[in-house]
Structure formats: C-alpha cells, structure tokens
Amino acid sequence: MDILFSVVTLAATAVFILFISFSFFLLRIYTGKSLRSSLHPPVKGTVFHQLFYFNRIYDELTSYAREHPTFRLLALSHSEFYTVDPRNVEHVLKTRFNQYSKGEYNCTIVRDLLGDGIFAVDGDRWRQQRKLASSEFSTRVLRDFSCAVFRRNAAKLAGIVSEHEMGKQTLDIQDLLMKCTLDSIFKVGFGVDLNCLGGSSKDGTAFITAFDESNGLVYWRYADFLWKIKRLFNVGSEAVLRKNVKLIDDFVYQVIRNKRKELSSQVHCSDKEDILSRFLAESEKDPDKMSDRYLRDIILNFIIAGKDTTATTLSWFFYMMCKHPLIQEKISQQVRQVIDDDGCGNVDDFVGKLTEEKLDKMHYLHAALTETLRLYPAVPVDGKCAEIDDILPDGFKVKQGDGVYYLAYSMGRMTNIWGEDAEEFRPERWLKNGIFCPESPFKFVSFHAGPRICLGKEFAYRQMKIISMVLLRFFKFQMEDEKQQVRYKTMFTLHIDGGLKLRAFARLVSS
Numbered sequence: 001m002d003i004l005f006s007v008v009t010l011a012a013t014a015v016f017i018l019f020i021s022f023s024f025f026l027l028r029i030y031t032g033k034s035l036r037s038s039l040h041p042p043v044k045g046t047v048f049h050q051l052f053y054f055n056r057i058y059d060e061l062t063s064y065a066r067e068h069p070t071f072r073l074l075a076l077s078h079s080e081f082y083t084v085d086p087r088n089v090e091h092v093l094k095t096r097f098n099q100y101s102k103g104e105y106n107c108t109i110v111r112d113l114l115g116d117g118i119f120a121v122d123g124d125r126w127r128q129q130r131k132l133a134s135s136e137f138s139t140r141v142l143r144d145f146s147c148a149v150f151r152r153n154a155a156k157l158a159g160i161v162s163e164h165e166m167g168k169q170t171l172d173i174q175d176l177l178m179k180c181t182l183d184s185i186f187k188v189g190f191g192v193d194l195n196c197l198g199g200s201s202k203d204g205t206a207f208i209t210a211f212d213e214s215n216g217l218v219y220w221r222y223a224d225f226l227w228k229i230k231r232l233f234n235v236g237s238e239a240v241l242r243k244n245v246k247l248i249d250d251f252v253y254q255v256i257r258n259k260r261k262e263l264s265s266q267v268h269c270s271d272k273e274d275i276l277s278r279f280l281a282e283s284e285k286d287p288d289k290m291s292d293r294y295l296r297d298i299i300l301n302f303i304i305a306g307k308d309t310t311a312t313t314l315s316w317f318f319y320m321m322c323k324h325p326l327i328q329e330k331i332s333q334q335v336r337q338v339i340d341d342d343g344c345g346n347v348d349d350f351v352g353k354l355t356e357e358k359l360d361k362m363h364y365l366h367a368a369l370t371e372t373l374r375l376y377p378a379v380p381v382d383g384k385c386a387e388i389d390d391i392l393p394d395g396f397k398v399k400q401g402d403g404v405y406y407l408a409y410s411m412g413r414m415t416n417i418w419g420e421d422a423e424e425f426r427p428e429r430w431l432k433n434g435i436f437c438p439e440s441p442f443k444f445v446s447f448h449a450g451p452r453i454c455l456g457k458e459f460a461y462r463q464m465k466i467i468s469m470v471l472l473r474f475f476k477f478q479m480e481d482e483k484q485q486v487r488y489k490t491m492f493t494l495h496i497d498g499g500l501k502l503r504a505f506a507r508l509v510s511s
C-alpha cells in the first residue's frame with residue numbers, strides 16, 4: 001500500500017512539474033509579443049505548432065498567407081514573420097540589406113552541417129567567399145569548361161536512361177539527377193572526377209544519402225524544441241545527424257587532401273580553373289584564416305548549392321512534363337528545330353551541337369524551367385533576421401532579433417501576384433512574341449534577390465537546359481503511375497519525397 005501511495009505521489013508530482021513547466025513555457029512564448037496590436041502581423045501559432053503539419057508545412061503556410069500576406073509564428077525569445085509581399089522582400093533583401101543578417105538563431109541550427117560556408121555567414125566571411133566565388137563564376141574559362149562537363153554528363157545520363165527504355169523498367173529520375181549534378185559540381189567546382197552516375201563511386205553514393213538525410217534532420221530542428229538536449233546526449237535524430245555529418249566530413253576532408261596533393265605535384269599551378277583550387281591558393285597565403293575546417297564548410301555549401309537545387313528543379317520539371325504531355329512534345333520539337341537535328345546522329349553527335357548560342361535560343365524551354373521554379377522553388381522558404389527595430393513597407397513593426405522569412409513556394413501560388421491562373425503550369429506567361437521576359441526578382445524570388453542573389457543562376461540554367469534537351473530529344477517520359485500523388489519532403493531544398501519513378505520510351509524522330 002505504502003509503495004502504491006509513493007508511486008502515485010511521485011507520478012502526480014511529475015505531472016504537476018510538467019504542467020507548470022509547460023505553462024511557463026507558453027507564457028514565455030506569448031509574453032511581450034504585442035498580440036493584439038494592429039501594428040504587428042497576426043499570430044497564426046507558435047513555431048512549435050509546425051510539428052503538427054511538418055510534412056505539409058509549405059502548403060499550411062500558403063493557406064495562412066492567403067488570409068494574411070504577412071503573419072507571425074511565435075518562438076521563445078522572438079517572433080518569426082512570414083511574408084509573401086514583394087515590397088517586404090525587396091526591403092529585407094535589398095533596400096535594408098545591412099540591417100538584416102542570417103541571424104544567430106538560424107546559424108545555430110545549421111552550423112553542424114553548413115559551418116561557416118557562404119549560406120550561413122554574414123559580414124567579412126560572406127564578402128570573402130562571395131568575392132572569390134563570383135570572380136570564378138564570371139570567367140569565360142568556367143563557362144566553356146562547365147558546358148563541356150554538362151554535355152558529357154548529360155550523354156552519360158541518356159545512356160543510363162536508354163538501359164531502362166521501352167518502359168521495361170522504371171527509373172528514379174530524381175536519384176539519377178542528384179548523381180549527375182553531384183558529378184558536375186565535383187568536376188567543375190573541385191576538379192574531381194567522381195563518377196557517381198556511372199556507379200563507380202560507392203563513397204559518393206553514401207555521401208549523397210548522408211547529405212540528404214542531414215538536410216532533412218537539420219531542418220527538423222526548426223520544429224523540434226528538444227533538439228539541443230538531444231544533441232547534448234547524442235540521442236534520436238541528433239545521433240543520426242552526428243553520424244551522417246561525420247561521414248560527410250571524412251569524405252570532404254579526403255577531397256581537400258587529394259586536391260592539395262595534386263596541386264603540390266604540379267610544377268606550375270596555372271591550371272586553377274576550379275573553385276576549390278582558388279580557395280586552396282588563398283589558404284596557402286593565410287592558413288590561419290582559412291583552415292581545413294573552413295575549406296570543408298565552403299566546399300559543402302557549394303555542393304548543396306550546385307547539386308540539390310538543380311537536381312530538384314529538374315525533377316519537378318520532368319514531373320510537369322509528364323503531367324503536361326503537350327508541353328513535353330512542344331519542347332522536344334523546339335529542341336529539334338533549334339539544333340537543326342536530322343534525327344540520324346547518336347547522343348554524342350547531338351551533345352556536340354549544344355553550343356551556348358543554341359541554348360540561348362531555347363526560349364520556350366527557358367520559360368518552362370522558370371515556370372517550374374515559380375511553382376516548385378528549390379529553396380521554398382528563406383529569410384533573414386532583423387539586426388535593429390524596423391518597419392516593413394506593409395506597415396508592420398519588426399523588433400530586433402525577429403526573423404523575416406519570404407515564402408517563395410507560397411508566392412508562386414498567390415493570385416494577387418500571378419493572376420487567377422497562379423496555380424497553373426503555364427510557360428507562356430513568361431513569353432512575349434516567343435521571347436523569354438524575366439520578372440522582378442522580388443516577385444519571382446526563386447534565386448533570391450539583392451546583393452546575395454544566387455551566384456550560380458546562369459550555371460544552373462546551362463546545366464538544366466543541356467540535360468533536358470538531351471533527354472527530351474531522345475526519350476518520351478511517363479509517370480510509372482499516372483495517379484501517383486507526388487509530394488515534397490520537408491527540408492531546406494524541395495526534394496520529391498521518395499523520388500520520381502518514370503518510364504522512358506525511345507523517341508522516334510518522325511513522332
């Protein structure tokens with residue numbers, strides 16, 4: 001009896017303590033947040049509510065944005081603003097660029113994976129990486145070299161697709177595209193032949209798995225208020241993350257070691273056409289400022305920039321092609337017209353004809369890729385943190401430390417931005433007399449905007465055009481299951497959950 005009494009008392013005390021902690025927790029979240037003031041955006045819940053709709057988070061946020069173009073979720077110490085108002089986007093990303101940073105809150109969450117790479121830093125570190133990388137991206141050498149690499153990899157990809165051709169076997173196009181773009185960024189960015197696509201890099205494949213898993217696990221931290229405790233005790237999702245990050249680190253440090261060896265064995269180091277060599281040369285000048293850890297961070301950020309964004313965009317593009325077979329046909333025809341293809345040559349002959357001049361003529365394809373990015377932006381949510389108090393152009397007050405996020409995914413679905421057919425896939429909206437016309441980067445914000453606008457935009461379009469031209473010239477694609485509900489996986493980049501299973505059929509030239 002005594003024992004029973006003790007157990008009940010203990011349980012009641014534990015419940016009481018939990019209740020008090022939870023009430024204190026809620027009180028702490030809601031106090032000082034100007035809940036009823038019209039000068040602050042409406043509150044749609046707390047950041048911890050995201051747990052309940054984590055798997056469909058972008059659609060949930062879109063439904064809030066339809067009601068209130070700017071709204072808030074509350075965190076313990078601050079508010080998170082979410083906006084779809086292009087005026088606010090311009091204000092935060094450009095007009096008041098110096099008053100908004102990545103913020104300690106975001107940096108703490110991403111540090112284990114992204115470290116001090118370009119996506120996770122501000123100030124001098126950002127300027128240093130941006131300057132070095134942008135001078136590299138602007139060279140003619142890089143443009144020509146990258147085109148050659150993309151052509152080679154696209155031909156290799158077409159070879160793999162033809163093995164699955166005639167609809168005999170399905171293929172996971174997202175998986176193949178991830179491997180293809182990883183090979184490309186390794187060759188162009190780091191001068192390394194990885195050959196993940198050819199299947200000869202087991203380490204590369206393990207790296208992709210660890211990298212994708214980490215991408216999701218780090219994003220989970222935004223909803224998981226226990227992540228710091230789990231990290232401390234190395235349990236649950238945090239234990240998995242740590243294991244993955246270790247694998248990623250080992251892989252990247254090996255790349256750095258190999259590159260150092262390669263560079264030191266060259267008599268003249270004039271062949272510095274890749275980004276890693278440029279950063280390594282910099283680290284030789286100032287090893288303290290640019291340690292191997294810092295080089296690891298820089299490389300990893302370029303991998304996430306170069307691999308995931310392009311591969312996911314192309315995956316959603318092929319999904320759209322299957323959903324809109326007439327558009328697929330139209331692009332395939334345009335490819336043949338522009339390339340002046342008599343249909344007799346093989347893949348290698350064909351890729352040889354894909355010059356930059358020809359790519360520039362592919363206006364309809366450019367529009368279809370851009371339309372894909374409007375509806376399925378590779379980075380669906382992105383934002384900054386206020387360094388000082390401010391007022392947004394829509395009149396709402398921001399406090400120092402508040403986060404201001406723009407919802408690229410939701411913006412693509414807003415009728416007040418794109419018209420009544422906002423949710424329709426319609427490449428024509430980007431064309432005037434058949435010529436592609438860009439939109440304001442604050443309205444079409446898939447590549448970010450302002451001083452931190454994506455450095456790899458042209459690079460990405462070049463690769464996406466080459467891959468889609470080769471694949472749509474030689475194959476017709478269909479979904480494995482027309483009724484399959486394709487959904488995203490919630491992480492920093494908009495992956496298709498479970499991949500995209502397609503059937504490929506050889507395209508007859510007369511068809």
Ligand code: HEM
Pocket residue numbers: 118119120130133185302305306307309310313373377378379382383445446447448451452453454455456457459460
């Ligand atoms: C469809 C393809 C791509 C999309 C949609 C895209 C989108 C973006 C977005 C939204 C950002 C801002 C991220 C942030 O806030 O930190 C960004 C930044 C960046 N992107 Fe891209 N990107 C693409 C391809 C690439 C490629 C292929 C590369 C390089 C090989 C690249 C290099 C970068 C770099 C270096 C930054 C950081 C810029 C800075 O902070 O100053 N991107 N990109």
